[in-house]
Amino acid sequence: MRLRGDFDWLIMITTSVLCIVGLGLIYSVFHPHQNGYSEPVSNIYFIRQLIWTGVGMAALLVGFLIPFRIYEALAYVFYGLCTVLLIAVLFMKGGTHAQRWIPLGPIKLQPSEFMKIALLFVWARVLSGQRRGSDRTKKVFVALVFSVIPFLLILRQPDLGTAMVLFVIILPVLYWRGVKGYQILFFLSPIVAILLIIYGEKITTNPWPFGIYIVLVFIIAYWKRSDLKASVSLVAANLGFGLILPYVWQRLKVYQQDRILNFLDPGANRLDEGWQVFQSKIAIGSGGLSGKGFFLGTQKALEFLPAKHTDFIFSVLGEEVGFVGALLVLILFTVLILRALVLGGKAKSEFASTVCVGIAAYFFFQVFVNVAMTTGMAPVTGIPLPFLSYGGSSLVVSCFFVGFLLNCSVRWYEY
Amino acid sequence: MAKRDPRDEHRGKDRIRNLVILVVLVFSVLIGRLFYLQHVKHEYYSQYAEENQLHRERIVAPRGLIKDRNGTPLVDNVPSFDIVLPWRNKGAIRDVVSDLCVYLPLDSARIFLRFDAWAKKNVGAPFPVIQDANKFVISFVRENVDLFPQLRVEKRATRRYRFGEFAAHLLGYVGEASDEFLTENRNRGYYPGDMVGKTGIESVCEDYLKGEDGQRVVAVNASGTVLGDLPHLSRPPKPGSDVVLTIDAGAQDLLEKLVAPWGAGAAVVMDVHDGAVRAAVSLPQFDPNSFARGIPQAEWDRLYGAKEKPLFNRFLRATYPPGSTLKVVSVYTILANRLVDPREALVYCTGAHRFGNRVFKCWKPEGHGYMNLYGGLVQSCDSYFFEVGEVMNVDDLADAARAFGLGEPTGVDLSNEARGLVPDRSYYNRRYGKGKWTQGLVLNNIIGQGEYLATVLQMCRVAAAVANGGRLVQPHVIESIEGEEAGVLTTKNIRNFGPRTLDFVRRAMLGVIQDRHGTARSGKIAGFKTAGKTGTAQNPHGEDHSWFIGYAPADDPQIAVSIVVENAGHGSAVASPISRDFYLSYFDLIPPDSVVTQQTVGVRSSTGREDR
Structure with missing residues (x-):
């Protein structure tokens, strides 16, 4: 069959360049130019990542070649499979705290990454085919129920960051499927409420910010909807979060509490988590406009970042290629995300269109949270930077998504 | 498949546009942040990068x-x-x-x-x-932190x-x-x-x-x-x-104090049942503390060059001629190979024994008179053994000695253990050439004066084997490491060491101490039966070495001892009394303060309460 759509070379080129940059960075991380306090030079991560890139390309082909109608049909099956894997992870007893992967011979599988694919498919399937009115409310509800299960399972690992990203990816998808902007805003309001309560209780013992926020929410809700009952229930929901929060807070691991506190009050503890971010800022800041040059970073040689090849790869990028390089990488990501959105607008199939917007949301939040974290604008979470961070599962999933985008680019006219 | 509602079309376009605006806005913030860090604050962070070191x-x-x-x-x-x-x-x-x-x-x-x-x-x-x-x-x-802030x-x-x-x-x-x-x-x-x-x-x-x-x-x-x-x-x-x-600090200290007045020597005390070493003494000693602090060259030279060799581990590395203590093995060889009737008064000892044209002297110049095997061991009559030695196969004695663990390391959990020497036919053939040596060598060997060499540890094991009923135990000094039992202990039975042979050897070794004529009667303790064998090892470099091996209590053996005191003369004069004093204290046979040596013993036996 002859395909009418044009293969989206821009997406392909963008992805390839990002993969190559990632490989280069991982190679550079383990070849420090100053030998003083560094770990021994090692090629093992580079070689592993090279192999993973190969696997990623295969995943890209899978995403590209199989018509998306089949994915739509298999959405629930895939979702079930990922749920089983997530439950399995809970039974893996790992190191001191978080266990996030399933050891599979020499490789580690991170089911939470694959769950992102499954969720996008399920959301798209649930939300597509809707008309308007009450039917939509029901579908949104179903989509949320589908998200809550993996959200809780991942939270249980515990991996707060991934769980949160999972939770927020759905917002643009919902928006795309017709939920109104201010509704999304209120959907987000409990999260803001939680942060304000923690801020009020743990750091300043000042209840005013939360109080003002609640009043503000009420005013906006009433102004937008002119519906007293809805506004009151929204405020009640926010207050409810305030009531259960102390209980949830106790259930959090100490390092998770520290991360949140560190984010809300970064100056307090520079020598631990805050120290990590501070070091990351030093690396990026000292990179300047043009960077110190590939292989020439000095901060990466120090041991300030246990995750310098994974979650904090962006600080190495910022140090070695500077603002210009980091800007280019961000532009590449922007191109990728915008192409995904455009494809979402273009695809005739509601399923494919929704998945495309979801993919855009996925890349957007991964990049945003990661870069915000390395530049000290968001709490430290274990969110990898797509294509650049070391790690197989994330790379394979990202490549699969790119494959799916290319799939839509050549089959956009299909229903 | 659902078809998209055409009415959604333009609203959809709006929404895509809004999302695009959101992405561009948010990423602009990120880029702004990067610009701020990398350009505006570049100097500030560069300074940190240079100063900051881990x-x-x-x-x-x-x-x-x-x-x-x-x-x-x-x-x-x-x-x-x-x-x-x-x-x-x-x-x-x-x-x-x-x-x-x-x-x-x-x-x-x-x-x-x-x-x-x-x-x-x-x-x-x-x-x-x-x-x-x-x-x-x-x-x-x-x-003076302000003067020298870097010092720690x-x-x-x-x-x-x-x-x-x-x-x-x-x-x-x-x-x-x-x-x-x-x-x-x-x-x-x-x-x-x-x-x-x-x-x-x-x-x-x-x-x-x-x-x-x-x-x-x-x-x-x-x-x-x-x-x-x-x-x-x-x-x-x-x-x-x-x-x-496995060491008992009390026993170790006691034994050290008992041997110390004689200058140089070695001694081992061992549990007869499992070979756990209770004391392992090598004298003279040195102070390991001086090594731990980094020993000055002069101190090292002094220790290394000293005539009495304080750095030499005598219980593990020193091989001595076993002297008459080897007669325990000789008696076993005689009985196991049925060479003679043990009851037969085989010789009349005149103090010398003629073999060919050579005269072999018994240690007692005036002679022992009529001797059978029992008397030969109890009184350590050399003449009796010379007589038997004339008909003994050199390899039979060597095999017996090896069966008792001589001529090879005991496998104790310490390194660089000496093997000792068990000469056999092939050894002599190598050394002298085939047919160029005579049975006379066996006459010397059978009384422990020939080429035989043994460590104190090996001889202690011989005594333990007699005491425990013919089992060659595995000597060891490590009991446990962090609560884990150390190693697997192997014991092997000595062949042909049946009850009759065993009983004879035990009786004779008991007689050595208990009998009126026993060579170690000086080591006798009233009301406490011990068994053993003395030895006097001739030494070309000076005075004889004084040997004693034995075990106690004789009727229910628990520990075996082996003592050699260098250049101290007869075993009966020095080594055997040391064993007696050791038993007295070790088995609490007399009130502690009446033993001379006890006062100098800092660590109390078996309680370890008192520190020095």
């Missing part, structure tokens, strides 16, 4: 303790203090040291020399400017041998790791300057005692001042495992 410091794991079987620590660690200086370049070191010399009586030239050697091997590690600093120096450094007082553990020379050969000592050691143990966490076990238990149990080093990571600014710890990169050291010995 120092990784190794925390050496405290070495495991060595304890006796009752839990009394024999070896532990005490803190000592170094004044250390983190450094980047040599100039900085020179400045600080020169300044320090103004205040403290230091030899700066020597420190610089030491630094040059140190810097070659230790890249980046803080340099110990003053080692083993005294209180005055420590308080000076602590009080660092605690270090020094090995302490709590009872000085006590059991020095057994415990061994630690010393600075040699280059060969470092090459052999590459990638096992050793660094130049590390103290490692050199001999004895310290060396054998090195892997267990060492533990696992920890590390402390600190942030240091350009001038070397510590900004703070990085706990998430640091990890505490894992202390080494404690080693519990």
Whole structure:
């Protein structure tokens, strides 16, 4: 069959360049130019990542070649499979705290990454085919129920960051499927409420910010909807979060509490988590406009970042290629995300269109949270930077998504 | 498949546009943030990047303790203090040291020399400017932080041998790791300057005692001042495992004190049932503490060159002619091979025995008169054994000796054990040539004076084998390591050592002490039966060595002893009375304070309550 759509070379080129940059960075991380306090030079991560890139390309082909109608049909099956894997992870007893992967011979599988694919498919399937009115409310509800299960399972690992990203990816998808902007805003309001309560209780013992926020929410809700009952229930929901929060807070691991506190009050503890971010800022800041040059970073040689090849790869990028390089990488990501959105607008199939917007949301939040974290604008979470961070599962999933985008680019006219 | 509602089409376009705007806005914020960090604050962060350094410091794991079987620590660690200086370049070191010399009586030239050697091997590690600093120096450094902000007082553990020379050969000592050691143990966490076990238990149990080093990571600014710890990169050291010995500190000390007046010698006390060594003495000794602190060259030369060889482990490495103690093996050979009727009064000892044209002398010039096998052993009549030796196959005796574990290491859990020597036909053929040696050699061997050589440990095992009913036990000194039983003990039965043979040997060894004519009657204890055999080993270099092997109590054997005292004459005169005094104290046969030696014994036997 002859395909009418044009293969989206821009997406392909963008992805390839990002993969190559990632490989280069991982190679550079383990070849420090100053030998003083560094770990021994090692090629093992580079070689592993090279192999993973190969696997990623295969995943890209899978995403590209199989018509998306089949994915739509298999959405629930895939979702079930990922749920089983997530439950399995809970039974893996790992190191001191978080266990996030399933050891599979020499490789580690991170089911939470694959769950992102499954969720996008399920959301798209649930939300597509809707008309308007009450039917939509029901579908949104179903989509949320589908998200809550993996959200809780991942939270249980515990991996707060991934769980949160999972939770927020759905917002643009919902928006795309017709939920109104201010509704999304209120959907987000409990999260803001939680942060304000923690801020009020743990750091300043000042209840005013939360109080003002609640009043503000009420005013906006009433102004937008002119519906007293809805506004009151929204405020009640926010207050409810305030009531259960102390209980949830106790259930959090100490390092998770520290991360949140560190984010809300970064100056307090520079020598631990805050120290990590501070070091990351030093690396990026000292990179300047043009960077110190590939292989020439000095901060990466120090041991300030246990995750310098994974979650904090962006600080190495910022140090070695500077603002210009980091800007280019961000532009590449922007191109990728915008192409995904455009494809979402273009695809005739509601399923494919929704998945495309979801993919855009996925890349957007991964990049945003990661870069915000390395530049000290968001709490430290274990969110990898797509294509650049070391790690197989994330790379394979990202490549699969790119494959799916290319799939839509050549089959956009299909229903 | 659902078809998209055409009415959604333009609203959809709006929404895509809104999402695009959101993405561009948010990413602009990120880019703005990057610009702020990388351009506006570039200078600020660059300064940090240059100044900011992490120092990784190794925390050496405290070495495991060595304890006796009752839990009394024999070896532990005490803190000592170094004044250390983190450094980047040599100039900085020179400045600080020169300044320090103004205040403290230091030899700066020597420190610089030491630094040059140190810097070659230790890249980046803080340099110990003053080692083993005294209180005055420590308080000076602590009080003058403003003058010398870079100096740090660092605690270090020094090995302490709590009872000085006590059991020095057994415990061994630690010393600075040699280059060969470092090459052999590459990638096992050793660094130049590390103290490692050199001999004895310290060396054998090195892997267990060492533990696992920890590390402390600190942030240091350009001038070397510590900004703070990085706990998430640091990890505490894992202390080494404690080693519990089978040694009874009381018994060990007692035996050392008993042998010490005679100068040089060796002695071993062993549990007859499982070969657990209760005491292993080698005299003279040395103080391992002087090694642990880094022994000065002069001290080493003195110890190494001394005539009495204090560094030589005599219970493990020294081989002596076993003298008449070997007659225990000879009697076994005679009985096992049915060479003679034991009851037959085979010879009339005149004090000499003629073989061919040579005269072999009995130790008792006036002779023993009529002798059978029992009397031959009890009175150690050489003439009797010479007579039997004429018909004994040289290999039969050698086989018997090997069956008792002679001529090969006992396999005790210490290194560099001596084999001793069991000469057989092929040995003599090699040495003298086929047919160029005579049966006369066997006559010498059978009384333990020929080429036979044995260690005190091996002979103790012989006594234990008689005591426990013919089992050759595995001598060992390590009881457990961190609660884990150490090693598998193997015992093997000595063939042809049936009840009748065994009973005869035991009776004879009992007679050696209990009989009126027994050579060790001086070692008799009223109301407490012991058994043994004396020996007098002729020694071409001087006076005879005094030997005794035995076990006690005779009717329910628990421990075997083996003692050799160098150049002390007859076994009956020295070694046997030592065994008697040992038993008296060890088995609490008399009130402790009435034993002369007891007063000098610091560590009480079997309780380990009292420390010296």
